[in-house]
Amino acid sequence: MNYQVLIVEDEEWIRKGLIKSICWESLGLALAGEASNGLEALTFLSQYPVDILITDMRMPACDGSSLLRQIEELSLNCKILVLSEFSDFTYMRQAIHAKVFDYLLKPIDSDQLNDALQRIVTVLNTAALRRADLTDRALSDLLAALEGTEPLTEQIIHYLTKNQVYLACIQIPLPTMQAGVLDAARPLFSKTADAWICTPAVGNSEQIILLWRSSKNACDAGPWFAEALQALHTTLSKDGTEIRIGAMRGSISPQTAPEALSQAEWASAHLYYGKSGLLFFEDIAPETHTVLPAFPSAEIAVMMETGSTEVANSIREALVQSVRSTRYISIPTMQKTLIDLSLTFEKSCRRIGCGFRLDREFGIDSARAINSLSAMDAYLDQLFRAVTHAIKDERPQSSKEIIDAIKVFLAENYTKNISLMEISERYHLNYIYLSRLFKEHTGLTFTDYLQGIRMTYAKKLMDEGLLGTKEIAQLCGYSNPYYFVSVYKKYFGKDS
Numbered sequence: 001m002n003y004q005v006l007i008v009e010d011e012e013w014i015r016k017g018l019i020k021s022i023c024w025e026s027l028g029l030a031l032a033g034e035a036s037n038g039l040e041a042l043t044f045l046s047q048y049p050v051d052i053l054i055t056d057m058r059m060p061a062c063d064g065s066s067l068l069r070q071i072e073e074l075s076l077n078c079k080i081l082v083l084s085e086f087s088d089f090t091y092m093r094q095a096i097h098a099k100v101f102d103y104l105l106k107p108i109d110s111d112q113l114n115d116a117l118q119r120i121v122t123v124l125n126t127a128a129l130r131r132a133d134l135t136d137r138a139l140s141d142l143l144a145a146l147e148g149t150e151p152l153t154e155q156i157i158h159y160l161t162k163n164q165v166y167l168a169c170i171q172i173p174l175p176t177m178q179a180g181v182l183d184a185a186r187p188l189f190s191k192t193a194d195a196w197i198c199t200p201a202v203g204n205s206e207q208i209i210l211l212w213r214s215s216k217n218a219c220d221a222g223p224w225f226a227e228a229l230q231a232l233h234t235t236l237s238k239d240g241t242e243i244r245i246g247a248m249r250g251s252i253s254p255q256t257a258p259e260a261l262s263q264a265e266w267a268s269a270h271l272y273y274g275k276s277g278l279l280f281f282e283d284i285a286p287e288t289h290t291v292l293p294a295f296p297s298a299e300i301a302v303m304m305e306t307g308s309t310e311v312a313n314s315i316r317e318a319l320v321q322s323v324r325s326t327r328y329i330s331i332p333t334m335q336k337t338l339i340d341l342s343l344t345f346e347k348s349c350r351r352i353g354c355g356f357r358l359d360r361e362f363g364i365d366s367a368r369a370i371n372s373l374s375a376m377d378a379y380l381d382q383l384f385r386a387v388t389h390a391i392k393d394e395r396p397q398s399s400k401e402i403i404d405a406i407k408v409f410l411a412e413n414y415t416k417n418i419s420l421m422e423i424s425e426r427y428h429l430n431y432i433y434l435s436r437l438f439k440e441h442t443g444l445t446f447t448d449y450l451q452g453i454r455m456t457y458a459k460k461l462m463d464e465g466l467l468g469t470k471e472i473a474q475l476c477g478y479s480n481p482y483y484f485v486s487v488y489k490k491y492f493g494k495d496s
Contacts, residue, residue: 169207
C-alpha cells in the first residue's frame with residue numbers, strides 16, 4: 001500500500017519539479033493529486049483523504065496559512081510539509097504553531113525533500129509494528145476507536161458498559177525508552193488486570209498509551225489505578241528522566257470515550273509548578289491557567305540596544321520563575337511563547353543588521369521540542385547568549401557602515417555572479433530591508449549600482465582595445481557576451 005500525497009503550489013513549474021524530484025516508488029508514495037491554491041486543496045481533501053500534504057504558503061485565493069487553519073479545524077489526519085521563503089516570518093510562525101511535520105526553504109533541495117518524506121513514512125509505518133502482546137481483542141478495538149483509526153461501534157459501547165477501563169498517556173523523552181516503560185508497567189498491571197495494553201501511539205513514538213481493564217463486579221479500581229500510575233512514574237523518573245503521565249480518574253464510559261484520549265493527552269501536556277509528574281484531567285480542567293507573562297518590551301529594547309547580558313538574564317529569570325510559580329502550565333503554551341520570543345528577536349536583529357538567524361542557531365523546530373523547565377531554561381540561556389553576542393560582536397555600528405562594507409565587497413568581487421539575496425545572507429540582513437537601505441545611502445538600486453561598477457571597468461577595457469568582447473564580458477561578470485553587449489550599448493548609448 002502506497003501513502004497518498006497531495007501537492008499544493010500555485011506555480012505549475014515548481015509543482016511539476018516537485019513531482020519529478022520525489023522518489024515515489026522507493027518511498028512507497030503515490031501522487032493523489034495537485035492543487036494550485038488552498039481552496040482547491042480543501043475541495044480535494046473533502047473527497048479524497050491523503051496521508052501527506054506538501055504545500056506552499058504564498059498562494060492566491062486561499063494561502064497556506066488559511067489552509068493550515070482549515071486542516072486543523074477539520075481535524076484532517078495528514079502529515080504536512082510546508083515550503084516557503086526563509087524571510088516569510090508570518091508564514092513560518094503559522095507553520096510552526098500548526099504543528100507541521102517540517103518546513104523546507106525554497107529553492108527546494110531534492111535530497112532534503114526526500115529525506116523529510118522518508119521521515120514521514122517512518123512515522124506512518126510505526127502503526128504496523130505497535131501491537132505485539134494484546135491479551136484482549138475488544139481492548140485493542142477500543143484503542144483503535146480512541147485513536148480514531150476505527151469507529152466507535154455498538155460492540156465497543158457495550159464493552160464499556162460491562163467493564164471498567166482506565167486510560168493513561170505516558171510521554172517519554174526518547175523512543176528508545178518504550179521497552180523500559182513496558183518492563184516497568186508489567187509487574188504493576190499484568191497481575192491485577194483482566195487485560196491491559198501498553199503500546200506506542202500511532203504517529204508518535206514518544207507517547208505510550210496505557211489501557212487497563214477491570215470487570216464491573218470488582219470494587220472501584222480508580223484509586224488503585226492512580227496509585228499504580230504514581231508508582232510507574234516514580235520508577236521511570238528515578239534517574240532524573242523527565243516523564244509526564246496524563247490520565248483520567250474515572251473509567252471510560254460510552255459518553256466520555258470520544259474525548260478520553262485527547263483529554264489524557266492534554267493532561268500529559270502540562271507541568272505542575274514547573275515539574276513533570278502524574279496529572280489528571282479532572283484536576284486540571286477547572287483550574288485557571290496562568291500563561292507566561294507578556295514580553296517585557298522595555299527590557300527587551302534595552303537588551304537590543306546594548307546587548308546587556310544582565311538584562312537578558314533578568315528576562316530569562318522572570319520567564320522561568322513564572323513557570324515555576326504556576327500550578328498548572330501548558331507545555332504548548334510555553335513552547336508558543338518561546339517561538340514568538342525567538343522570532344521577535346530574529347526580526348529585531350535583522351532590522352538593525354545583527355547576524356542572528358533562528359534557523360541557523362537553533363533550527364525552526366527547536367522550541368517545539370522543549371517540554372520541561374530545565375530545557376526551557378537552557379534554551380533561553382542559549383537564545384540570549386546568541387542574541388547578545390550578535391549585538392555586541394557582529395553588528396556594524398551604523399547602516400552607513402553596512403553599505404560601505406557592501407560597496408567594498410562589490411568593488412572587489414564584481415567579476416563574480418553576485419545577487420542581492422547572496423549579499424543579504426552574507427551580511428545577515430533581510431534582502432527587502434537591505435534593498436531599501438542600499439538605495440537610501442547610494443541613490444541607486446543594488447542592480448544599478450553593481451551594473452555601474454561593471455560598466456565603468458568595461459569602458460576602460462574597451463578604450464584600451466587589448467581584449468575582445470568575450471574576454472571583457474567575462475572580466476566584468478557576464479557569462480553571456482551577447483547580453484553584455486546589449487547592456488553596454490543600453491548603458492553608454494547604441495553608438496558606443
